[in-house]
Each structure stands twice: as structure tokens, then as C-alpha cells.
Amino acid sequence: MTLSIPNTTGYLTEHCGDDAFATLKGYTARGGYSAARKALRSKPAELLELVERSGLQSRGGMGLPTGAKWRCMPSERDGPSYLVCNAGESEPGSFKDRLLLERAPHKLIEGILIAAKATGAEKTFLYIRGEYFRAARAMERAIEEARSAGYLGKGRLRRRFAHDIVITRGAGAYICSEETALLESLEGKRGEPRNRLPLPGGLHAFGRPTTVNDVETLCHLPHIVEHGVDWFRSFGTEQSPGTTLFGVSGHVVQPGLYELPLGTPLDEIVFEYARGIPHGRRVKGVIPGGLSMAILPAGQLNVPMANESLRERKAMLGAGGLIVMDETTCMVRVACIISGFFRHESCGRCTQCREGAGWLHKLVQRLERGTGTRKDIAILEDVARKMEGQAICGFADSAAWSIQGLLRHFRDDFDAHVRQRQCPFAGSFEL
Amino acid sequence: MILGDAIRAEIDELATRYPERRGALLPALHLVEREHGHISPDATRELADLFGLRPNEVLAVVSFYEMFGTEPRGRHRAGVCTNLPCSLRGARTLLAQLELHLGVRAGETTDDGRLTLGREECLGACAAAPMMRVDEVDHEHLDFEKASAILDGLE
Numbered sequence A: 001m002t003l004s005i006p007n008t009t010g011y012l013t014e015h016c017g018d019d020a021f022a023t024l025k026g027y028t029a030r031g032g033y034s035a036a037r038k039a040l041r042s043k044p045a046e047l048l049e050l051v052e053r054s055g056l057q058s059r060g061g062m063g064l065p066t067g068a069k070w071r072c073m074p075s076e077r078d079g080p081s082y083l084v085c086n087a088g089e090s091e092p093g094s095f096k097d098r099l100l101l102e103r104a105p106h107k108l109i110e111g112i113l114i115a116a117k118a119t120g121a122e123k124t125f126l127y128i129r130g131e132y133f134r135a136a137r138a139m140e141r142a143i144e145e146a147r148s149a150g151y152l153g154k155g156r157l158r159r160r161f162a163h164d165i166v167i168t169r170g171a172g173a174y175i176c177s178e179e180t181a182l183l184e185s186l187e188g189k190r191g192e193p194r195n196r197l198p199l200p201g202g203l204h205a206f207g208r209p210t211t212v213n214d215v216e217t218l219c220h221l222p223h224i225v226e227h228g229v230d231w232f233r234s235f236g237t238e239q240s241p242g243t244t245l246f247g248v249s250g251h252v253v254q255p256g257l258y259e260l261p262l263g264t265p266l267d268e269i270v271f272e273y274a275r276g277i278p279h280g281r282r283v284k285g286v287i288p289g290g291l292s293m294a295i296l297p298a299g300q301l302n303v304p305m306a307n308e309s310l311r312e313r314k315a316m317l318g319a320g321g322l323i324v325m326d327e328t329t330c331m332v333r334v335a336c337i338i339s340g341f342f343r344h345e346s347c348g349r350c351t352q353c354r355e356g357a358g359w360l361h362k363l364v365q366r367l368e369r370g371t372g373t374r375k376d377i378a379i380l381e382d383v384a385r386k387m388e389g390q391a392i393c394g395f396a397d398s399a400a401w402s403i404q405g406l407l408r409h410f411r412d413d414f415d416a417h418v419r420q421r422q423c424p425f426a427g428s429f430e431l
Numbered sequence B: 001m002i003l004g005d006a007i008r009a010e011i012d013e014l015a016t017r018y019p020e021r022r023g024a025l026l027p028a029l030h031l032v033e034r035e036h037g038h039i040s041p042d043a044t045r046e047l048a049d050l051f052g053l054r055p056n057e058v059l060a061v062v063s064f065y066e067m068f069g070t071e072p073r074g075r076h077r078a079g080v081c082t083n084l085p086c087s088l089r090g091a092r093t094l095l096a097q098l099e100l101h102l103g104v105r106a107g108e109t110t111d112d113g114r115l116t117l118g119r120e121e122c123l124g125a126c127a128a129a130p131m132m133r134v135d136e137v138d139h140e141h142l143d144f145e146k147a148s149a150i151l152d153g154l155e
């Protein structure tokens, strides 16, 4: 049984339901690699400008402009530089990169070729999370095919641009999807995030200038090169152009992956595309961006799914994973799972993250069991506040914000546990 | 020597793909883990030699990653995802049922050494929850009947 076919398609996932699309023959028969050929005839500066004008925002979670990120590569170089493709996808509720890796591996290779040409990278390291066995096999097969057809390695495009891709598999650590932790892991070390900017001029793998891009970000590139900026900007919003892949999970009739324009209202995704809440129940809250983003309550679901709108509600698009919870859901149990995840996955480098995540989990567990007090809720708020803005990477902020979001919108659930000395939500999912 | 010639040759080949030899350490650990089921102290020492590292440095890497272990485990490994999207659809109830069925708690191995049961963080199959990974394969849309039949069918 495989989770392989998107529920709605757009340019990114068109043909993804078709097994042949994962093969070189099937991919080229549907127009594949023509954008790469075009890009390899272009100058890097032209490609950079094209992507900058397209307004493509990175799809790995931060929503930064991809063109601006590429410009961080130093213009003068005295040796090799690299592209790293982040396929570390581990954000709970997010599973978009997986579909692209498994079902459209040649599209990713084409995107990699375009980004590598634009940034002058001579080699790409594709870092795939260790648990994605099937994705790694699909990419291995596709890379082999692309080599024998001369798109990679030595071959037909070699005179203009020789490029190759090396797959490195992660080994089970959420934090390795954060780019600096990923680079450490790629170098064969513990996957602990680096202090910001140890060397001038952006990121480095093996001490050489490096660009890191998400799988989905790279998969947009062939389409932008092929159809141009105006076409790309005809999807999505002014500030957030293009489509994206929304993963919908939890309490919906039809969970799945939906490719839709950025800016599609959250409630439309949940109620129209995913066909609403089962058993005639009402929605209680939705986490719009994957587990480590703040939750939105039922009254705020008309928000367009684009960073400019979500930010106004202290939420973020993140990796586009929508986790939907119905009215039976105990939000203290949700907090328990979320804090447990952060405790488990903190890499432990920063005291406030390591200790804070442990504290959050302990306090929430106590509240969930009905042995917590009002003071515990106040301490919980205090611990979350002290985790914000201090740590080496964004993980501690995420932990704080997700717990703060639950307290902001579902304070009543926490209070009720203290008042009644037990969980008042008998019908909630089990812990 | 616990690492055979074939694996050593494979590690040497992997090392040529990286600008620094150490880039091949994670791939090498995957190879050893797959062949031996865990990374033993002997394997750690030999890997350290192959990479010009101290055994402690290799151990520090091994201990960081969930997929590498220093102790032998069951012949098969099953992990039920218990992150939020799966839990909303009954994953924790399923895990409790499987624990009862197998007579082990999550993290333990059955007495016959056949199976280690565990929990996983999100494995990117949230729309097919609940789900579990058995060795290299994901099983999706599970209930107790399906999941226990899959586990009972393992050699």
C-alpha cells in the first residue's frame, strides 16, 4: 500500500499518479529535461535574475526568497562549491517532499541542474532522511538513468556543464532537516546546528560555499524556466506566487496531499478539498504549517495560506502540513504530544532548549493527569517565554511558539484540567 | 576483524564521492548496521581506523542517530508512529494493543529475538494514519487486525 497519488494536482504533481513518470523515458515523453537544456544554455546571471523576478519563496519552511538566497554565494571562488538538496523532511504533518522524491525524481534532478548552473555548484549532495527508504531507492534509480542519458556525470551536456549528484541518507534525527545541522550530518558528524555564520559568505559544506534548497523549491524551477515569470505569477498571491503542496492530516474525511495556489483559504482546503470533519463533528483547531508551528482556533480558519496573511495571526506556512482537530480533541493531550516531540528531538546543545523542552513536557504531563495547578500553567508560560529568541537554531522558538499558541487559544482546556483534577474530554483521542 | 573485505571496499568507494573521507561515515554506518544489526564496539574501533578517527568520535556520531544502535536488537524492527497526526487517528491505542498482543513494551524485544517493537516520530505518511514501519517498509491505514497479522507473519 502506498501513499502515492495527490488528491488535486497542478504543475508540480501533474503525472505523479502515473508510474512511468518516475522513469527517464516517461519523464522525457512528457516534456522533461527541456527546461534543463534551456537553462544550461543560459548564463548563471540570467537564471538568477529569472528566479528573482519570479518571486519564488523557499518551500522548506522559512519562506525566504530563493533568488536572494542564491545571491549569498560568493562571486569570487577559488575552488569547488556545492548545492545541497534538503530532503530531510521530518516536520510532523508534512509529507510533500516524499511524494516528489518517489513519484517525480527526474523533476528534482532537473531542478537541481538548474539551481546548480545558477549558483555555479559543481556537485549536489542530496540528503534524504534515513527512514525514506523508498524515496532513496527511487532517486538512486533516477540518478543512474540520468547519468546514462548524459544529463549527469560525463555525457552529452558535459561540455557546457558537468554535474553529479551524491545521495547521503540521514539516520533518524529531526534536527538534521535544519540546514546547518544537515551540513554537519553530511560531513559525517553529529547533526547539531552550527552557530550562525562561522565563515563569511553564507553556508559551507566541507568548508566550501554551499546553497541549501528544499526538494519542493527545486521542483518549481523547471516550470519557471519553461514557462516564464508571468505564467508562474499567475498562480498564488502577489507576495507568494506559485502553487504548493498542502498535506492534510488528522480529523478530516479525506486526508491527503493537495496541490493548490498559495493563498488558498485554510477553511477551503479543510472543508472543500479534504471534505470536512467526519461524524458530523465541528472543527476545534488546525495547525497550519506542521507540528512546530502555532495553532489556529476554529474562528480563524478563513485565513489565506500564505506567509503574509498567516504571520498576522502569529502562524506560519512552514512546510504546508495542516493538522486538523475536531471538537472532541483535548488540547492538553495535543500539548503533551507536541512537548514530548520537542523533548525527544532537541539536540541538546543549548541549555534553554534542552532543559526547557524537558520542563514543558513535564508540566504538560502533570496537567494532563489532573495533578497540575494554576501555578504550573504560569510556570509553563514562563518556561516557554525563556526559550524564545535565545537558542542557536529555530527549534527552541518553535517549541515555545507551539505551546504558547495552544495556551493563547485553548486556555480553557488547561484551566478545566486544573479545576476538575482530571481530563474533562472523555471522547478525545488516547494518549 | 569483524568488517569483511567487501564492506571495506564499499566504504572506500563511498569515500571517493566526498571531498573529505569523513563524509562517508554515515553511509558506512548504514552498511554496518544493515549487515550486523547494530554497531558493536569492535565495528566501532575498525570504523574509527578506516576513517582516521578515535573510537569515541565514531561512538559520538552513532549515539546521536536513532537508526544506529550499539546493542543487538530483534531480527525485525517495527515502529508505530505516535506523532500527533497518527495519534489523532488512533495510533497510541494501536500501539497499546500491539504491546499486549506481543507481550512486550515499546522499546523491548520479544523473547525469541524475532521482533523489537518501538515508536517512531512522524514518518511522512500522516494521511494514511495510523501507520508503522517494519524494517524498510511502511504499512499504512492500519487497524489492530492488520497490524498484528503483519507482525505475526514475520519470520
Ligand SMILES: Cc1cc2nc3c(=O)[nH]c(=O)nc-3n(C[C@H](O)[C@H](O)[C@H](O)COP(=O)(O)O)c2cc1C
Residues within 6 Å of the ligand: A058, A059, A060, A061, A062, A063, A064, A066, A069, A086, A087, A088, A089, A090, A091, A175, A177, A178, A179, A180, A212, A213, A214, A215, A217, A218, A319, A393, A394, A395, A398
Ligand atoms: C527546526 C527546523 C526544521 C526544518 N525542517 C526543514 C525540512 O524538513 N525541510 C526543509 O527543506 N527545510 C527545513 N528547515 C529549513 C532549512 O533550515 C532550510 O532553510 C531550507 O532547507 C532551505 O531550503 P529552501 O530555501 O528551499 O526552503 C527547517 C528549519 C528549522 C529551524
Ligand code: SF4
Residues within 6 Å of the ligand: A175, A192, A193, A345, A346, A347, A348, A349, A350, A351, A353, A354, A391, A392, A393, A394, A395, A396, A397
Ligand atoms: S535550539 Fe535546540 S535543537 Fe537548536 S541547536 Fe539549540 S538545543 Fe539544538
Ligand code: FES
Residues within 6 Å of the ligand: A092, A093, A094, B081, B082, B083, B084, B085, B086, B087, B121, B122, B123, B124, B125, B126, B127, B129, B131
Ligand atoms: S504523524 Fe505518523 S506518519 Fe506523520
